[in-house]
Amino acid sequence: MTAAAGSSPAPIDAVPLRHPWRWVGAGVIVVLVGLFLYGAATNKAYGWSTYAEYLFNDRILLGVWNTLQLTVYAMVLGVGLGIVLSVMRLSPNPVFGAVAWVFLWIFRGTPVYVQLVFWGLIPTIYQNIQLGVPFGPSLLHVNLQSLSIPFLLAVVGLGLNEAAYMAEIIRAGITSVPEGQSEASTALGMSWGMTMRRTVLPQAMRVIIPPTGNELISMLKTTSLVTAVPYSYDLYSIASREIAARIFEPVPLLLVAATWYLVVTSILMVGQHHLEKYFSKGISRQLTSKQLETLAKAQTEAGHV
Amino acid sequence: MTVMVQAEQVCKNYGALPVLKGVTLSVDRGQVLVLVGPSGSGKSTFLRCINHLETVTAGRLYVDGELVGYRERAGKLYEMSPREAAKQRRDIGMVFQHFNLFPHRTALDNIIEAPVHVKGVKKAQAVERAKDLLHQVGLSDKADAYPAQLSGGQQQRVAIARALAMDPKLMLFDEPTSALDPELVGEVLAVMKRLAGEGMTMIVVTHEMGFAREVADELVFMDGGVIVESGPPREVLSNPQHDRTKTFLSKVM
Numbered sequence: 001m002t003a004a005a006g007s008s009p010a011p012i013d014a015v016p017l018r019h020p021w022r023w024v025g026a027g028v029i030v031v032l033v034g035l036f037l038y039g040a041a042t043n044k045a046y047g048w049s050t051y052a053e054y055l056f057n058d059r060i061l062l063g064v065w066n067t068l069q070l071t072v073y074a075m076v077l078g079v080g081l082g083i084v085l086s087v088m089r090l091s092p093n094p095v096f097g098a099v100a101w102v103f104l105w106i107f108r109g110t111p112v113y114v115q116l117v118f119w120g121l122i123p124t125i126y127q128n129i130q131l132g133v134p135f136g137p138s139l140l141h142v143n144l145q146s147l148s149i150p151f152l153l154a155v156v157g158l159g160l161n162e163a164a165y166m167a168e169i170i171r172a173g174i175t176s177v178p179e180g181q182s183e184a185s186t187a188l189g190m191s192w193g194m195t196m197r198r199t200v201l202p203q204a205m206r207v208i209i210p211p212t213g214n215e216l217i218s219m220l221k222t223t224s225l226v227t228a229v230p231y232s233y234d235l236y237s238i239a240s241r242e243i244a245a246r247i248f249e250p251v252p253l254l255l256v257a258a259t260w261y262l263v264v265t266s267i268l269m270v271g272q273h274h275l276e277k278y279f280s281k282g283i284s285r286q287l288t289s290k291q292l293e294t295l296a297k298a299q300t301e302a303g304h305v
Numbered sequence: 306m307t308v309m310v311q312a313e314q315v316c317k318n319y320g321a322l323p324v325l326k327g328v329t330l331s332v333d334r335g336q337v338l339v340l341v342g343p344s345g346s347g348k349s350t351f352l353r354c355i356n357h358l359e360t361v362t363a364g365r366l367y368v369d370g371e372l373v374g375y376r377e378r379a380g381k382l383y384e385m386s387p388r389e390a391a392k393q394r395r396d397i398g399m400v401f402q403h404f405n406l407f408p409h410r411t412a413l414d415n416i417i418e419a420p421v422h423v424k425g426v427k428k429a430q431a432v433e434r435a436k437d438l439l440h441q442v443g444l445s446d447k448a449d450a451y452p453a454q455l456s457g458g459q460q461q462r463v464a465i466a467r468a469l470a471m472d473p474k475l476m477l478f479d480e481p482t483s484a485l486d487p488e489l490v491g492e493v494l495a496v497m498k499r500l501a502g503e504g505m506t507m508i509v510v511t512h513e514m515g516f517a518r519e520v521a522d523e524l525v526f527m528d529g530g531v532i533v534e535s536g537p538p539r540e541v542l543s544n545p546q547h548d549r550t551k552t553f554l555s556k557v558m
Contacts, residue, residue, distance in 0.1 A: 184405035187356055188419035188471060189395035192387060198422060202409050281409050281451070291449065 047252035054243065054256050063238035064260050070154060070223045070234060075216055077159030082166025087196075089171055100167065107164035112157075116228035119157035120150065151233075154226040162219060169211045173204030205279040213272035217265050235260055309334045309475055309506045310355060314364035317350055317530075324350045326530040327364065332523075334474075337507045339517040339538065342527035343553055348510045351527070352477050355508065356397040357390050368397065369474060395423060398468030402480040404460040406452040412439065412463045413448040416470045424471065431470070438466040442496050458489030462496055469500075476500065478509040514558050518542055526550045 040046055054060055088100035107115070123144040131140035177200045185195040224236035232241060239257040244250045310332040317325040325347045332338045340348040353359040354366060357374040366373045374390060375382045385393070406415050416435035420426040426434075439445050442462040452460050461481055468476060478497065482490040494516050501507055501520045511517065517524050517538045524538035526545075534541060534550045542558070545551045 178405075180401060180403055180405035181407065183358060184399075184401065184407070186358065186391070187394060187397075187399040188467070189391045189423045190419065191391050194422060198418065199407060203407075279409075291454075 045251055046255070047249050050247070050249050050252040051255050054239075054253060055259065057243070057256075059238050059243065060235070060256060060260070063233065063235035063257075064264070066151075066233045067220065067223050067235040067260075068264065070151075070158065070226060071216070071220045073155045074158035074162055074223070075219050077155065078162025078166045078215070078219070079212070081159065081163035082170050085163060085167035086170040086174065089167065090174060104164045104167060107161050108168075112161045112222060113225050113228050115161055116154065116157040116225055119153040120229035122153060123149070150226075150229045150231040154223075154229045154231040157229065158219065158222065158226070162215065165215060166212070169215070170204070170208055173206075173208035174200055176207045177203045202279070206276075209272065209275050209279055213268070213275075216272075217268055220264055220268070221261060307334050308332070308367075309336070309369055310338075310508065311367040311370075312351075312364070313366070315351065315354060315361055315366050316363035317347070317354060317359060318362045324530050325354070328527070328530075328532055329364075330525060330532065330535070332506060332508060334506055335504045336522045337501045337509065337520055339521040339524045340508065340510045340527060341512065341514070341517065341524065341553070341557075342533075346527045347530040348527050349479050352399075352479050352508060352510055355475075355477060356394050356399055357385075358399075368393070391423075395419075395471055396474050398471060398473035398476040400461070400464050400468055400476070400478045400481045402483050404452070404457070404464045404484075406460055406464055406467070408452050411449050411451055412444065412455070415452070415463060416467045419467070420470050435466070435470060438469055439463075441469075441499075442466050443492070456489060457485045458492045461485065461493045465493075465496055465500075474506065476505055476507045478507065478511065480510050480512070482511065482513060512557055514542060514554075526553065528553070 041048070085100045085103060088096040089104075091097060127144055129140075129142040129144060130138045132138035174196075181199050181203065182195050185199045190198070223234050226234055227237050227241070231237070236257055239253045240250065244253040247253075308331050310330075312328050312330050315325055315328045316323065328347070328351055330338070340351070342348050350359055354361050355368060355373065360374060371393065373393065374385050376385060376389075377383075406412075407418065410418065413432065413435050416438060417426075417428065417431040420431040420434070421428055436445070436448065439448055442465060444459060444462055444466075447455060447459060447463070452463070455463065465481075481497070482493050485493065490513070494513060497507070497509070497516070498520050509516075509521070521538045523535060524541045525535040526533045526541065526547075526549075528549050534545060534547050541550070542554065545554055
């Protein structure tokens with residue numbers, strides 16, 4: 001029977017399905033976690049008093065700050081160079097393509113620890129930098145050995161290694177944008193550069209951001225390898241090599257370092273979530289809350305008339 | 306009447322594969338030309354050659370008296386720089402089978418994109434014009450909608466508005482209704498019909514014979530990269546001269 005819309009039916013009021021096994025499972029897990037926490041709290045090896053004492057230690061906070069700086073600078077270098085490399089790989093110019101390929105081959109194919117040791121040895125290999133006309137007069141002369149540059153070398157080492165990975169991530173993002181998009185832009189008279197900047201890259205960001213977030217978090221942790229340069233003022237070096245080695249209590253200081261790595265990672269995850277939301281604009285058919293509001297308002301207004 | 310598009314023996318090869326084998330035709334200013342033919346007959350390729358999305362391999366193609374994609378000096382052809390080619394394309398609007406709207410921009414932002422960033426029109430002025438265009442295609446209330454929230458027919462009408470925002474002297478339509486649900490075809494054809502009535506020069510690749518009969522000044526039937534038959538649409542449709550035209554029309558009508 002077909003009835004015209006008139007009296008609306010009563011909303012459904014049913015008894016919800018019960019899930020007893022979920023409660024059992026949760027109970028078992030709570031007991032196990034409780035046992036572990038009790039063990040950890042009473043086990044002297046964890047040294048919780050030392051942990052509390054050093055959590056906000058000045059040297060530790062300096063280490064956190066240095067680690068953050070290393071991460072950000074290396075990542076900026078990595079992303080910037082990664083964009084250049086990915087565009088070079090996609091360019092019709094075979095020279096660019098080959099250069100980018102060789103860069104990737106070397107920097108992705110060797111361990112980052114080895115690369116960092118190598119960068120640390122740069123002042124030994126190249127003792128002087130001279131800028132000038134080849135075989136002619138020298139305009140600028142820098143003696144590398146007289147500079148104290150382990151921080152800079154650590155950033156360059158981490159950044160160049162990262163660029164190789166970022167280049168592949170960005171290339172994957174660019175190729176994920178349908179060809180029709182650049183075609184439509186071209187047909188509207190846009191240049192290649194403008195098509196990239198205004199049409200392709202904003203859409204590629206949706207694909208680029210999640211793995212880049214992973215890379216950023218991974219970079220935060222990889223900074224603990226800069227001791228290879230050697231640079232020794234990052235969080236891990238200060239916690240383990242400086243303080244733990246002095247007071248002979250490695251476990252609480254490792255926990256201090258781990259806590260700070262977790263804190264920073266958590267903050268980064270929040271940032272990543274917001275970036276992902278921003279660049280997924282227009283992807284979903286779902287209306288935004290603002291649009292829903294306008295529609296609802298229009299309906300009620302129409303209803304009143 | 307002046308000539309808007311002049312094609313002389315236009316050929317296009319993809320490697321060893323010839324797709325266009327000498328297409329010669331001309332479209333006068335204000336005329337509507339409809340290209341029909343089976344898939345793979347080269348009609349879309351020909352359309353894409355007109356705004357240099359594809360490079361012509363042989364022959365000459367002129368739009369508004371200007372050679373497309375090349376400069377001719379002292380009997381020698383010089384390839385255009387990307388900048389010059391882009392400048393040529395500005396005046397030629399194109400509408401695609403799959404709309405190709407920018408999914409990360411609202412309908413309004415899709416329309417003002419090229420006027421603001423390619424032509425350097427002031428944003429407020431471009432927005433005014435975009436709203437006017439949206440009104441013309443019957444979508445005034447969809448300015449803030451993203452393409453994914455629009456039906457196919459609505460998307461295609463926004464795409465037409467986007468092309469019109471550059472004030473083109475020529476509009477190319479590449480199967481504009483082929484990806485649409487049957488009930489949405491009419492709304493797009495209505496917009497195109499109005500555009501033709503306002504004197505826009507149009508080249509339309511389509512399978513909509515009713516549209517061809519009603520709106521086109523000339524109908525060209527292509528097959529295998531050549532023009533098989535052309536003439537006023539009523540004549541060609543009701544009295545085709547060639548067997549290939551007859552077979553094709555019997556299948557689509």
